Amino acid sequence: MAHPRYPLRINVGFVVSQSIGYSREFHFEFADVYLQPDLDLYQFKGVAKVSRTPQGLLVQGHFQASTPTQCVRCLADIQQLLETQFSELYAFSSRTMSESGLILPEDGNLDLGPIVREYLLIEMPISPLCRPDCKGLCTICGVDLNTETCEHQSMGSAHIIIPGSD
Numbered sequence: 274m275a276h277p278r279y280p281l282r283i284n285v286g287f288v289v290s291q292s293i294g295y296s297r298e299f300h301f302e303f304a305d306v307y308l309q310p311d312l313d314l315y316q317f318k319g320v321a322k323v324s325r326t327p328q329g330l331l332v333q334g335h336f337q338a339s340t341p342t343q344c345v346r347c348l349a350d351i352q353q354l355l356e357t358q359f360s361e362l363y364a365f366s367s368r369t370m371s372e373s374g375l376i377l378p379e380d381g382n383l384d385l386g387p388i389v390r391e392y393l394l395i396e397m398p399i400s401p402l403c404r405p406d407c408k409g410l411c412t413i414c415g416v417d418l419n420t421e422t423c424e425h426q427s428m429g430s431a432h433i434i435i436p437g438s439d
């Protein structure tokens with residue numbers, strides 16, 4: 274399946290002409306999706322509620338997806354689940370702009386890709402783990418201690434003998 278270049282672009286022009294308080298939900302679901310310039314996502318699901326306010330359109334998003342990464346302890350390839358909720362105002366003009374400085378494009382085509390990418394990346398753990406109690410790799414022989422045991426683990430840590438280099 275071809276990937277759309279702007280998978281999270283929605284046309285919200287019609288919301289602008291509605292009365293204050295009107296809102297509309299946009300649902301997204303992709304088995305896999307790519308958010309430029311660097312984010313591969315799987316099982317992507319989300320909803321954006323777009324509401325007309327006096328200052329602009331308020332977007333309340335709730336998105337989740339998983340992204341491929343590596344466990345920092347055992348180096349296994351894992352899918353890290355990311356979930357985020359956010360509210361952002363896309364202002365009608367720079368006079369009503371919020372701190373994040375977002376302005377509604379004149380053509381009413383709103384690409385939520387950059388903002389969803391940013392919020393999902395905030396949720397990315399600095400040290401991803403395959404599971405909270407991952408035992409990691411033996412620092413001496415390198416076996417995966419989640420699936421194997423090795424002689425080095427039965428020794429008291431005070432008695433570990435590191436073999437000479439020759």
Ligand SMILES: [Zn+2]
Pocket residue numbers: 344345346347348349402403404407408409
């Ligand atoms: Zn692990």
Ligand SMILES: [Zn+2]
Pocket residue numbers: 411412413414415416423424425426
């Ligand atoms: Zn070992």
